[in-house]
Amino acid sequence: QVQLQQSGPGLVKPSQTLSLTCAISGESVSESNAAWNWIRQSPSRGLEWLGRTYCRTGCTSDYGVSVQGRISIHPDTSKNQFSLQLKSVTPEDTGVYYCARASIMTGQLAFDPWGQGTLVIVSS
């Protein structure tokens, strides 16, 4: 059974970089069947998919348009986790951030399970 445990700061200053990690237990981050996603939730934007990383013959990342150019998601095989970095944050980036798994092999890309969520506030 896959479990995801998030960590990272809950307060980030404007213009700085938001960094979160999602530790995986029960499966390898380099497992070719899985895609590892970041999703955020805010009252103004609802649930918003930010991006994903997955590994097949190498690792690839895809990103949402709203954060393109500011975001990077990478696996860390040595720690069996994956990370989110969001640069140049503004108060609009305030929200609850979730990591989540999706199954690539079957094409059943719904998100399950999810991490516990991290409330990130962007404020000076």
Next chain:
Amino acid sequence: DIVMTQSPDSLAVSLGERATINCKSSQSVLYSPNNKNYLAWYQQKPGQPPRLLIYWASTRESGVPDRFSGSGSGTDFTLTISSLQAEDVAVYSCQQYYRIPYTFGQGTNLEIK
């Protein structure tokens, strides 16, 4: 992007009664080669992450009570709770995983009448 629109935004239903939530996508999420709709439903309670209820538009996730069912195809989908229980009070969201960026509906807040 595929826009997901749910109706209604909020819904109050008596215990034991049927609850119906609709979801419409701006483009079809039916993949013809495998005849599958790339549509999921989630339940979210306060302070918790979303919980996957339904995928492929109508397949219940393991452990989900059979009073939850999903239907629809193409662009129009429905989540039905056949007999509302007190523990079903939550926000319900649909999501398409047909095309990146994956997108969610705005959510429907389900309450007890």
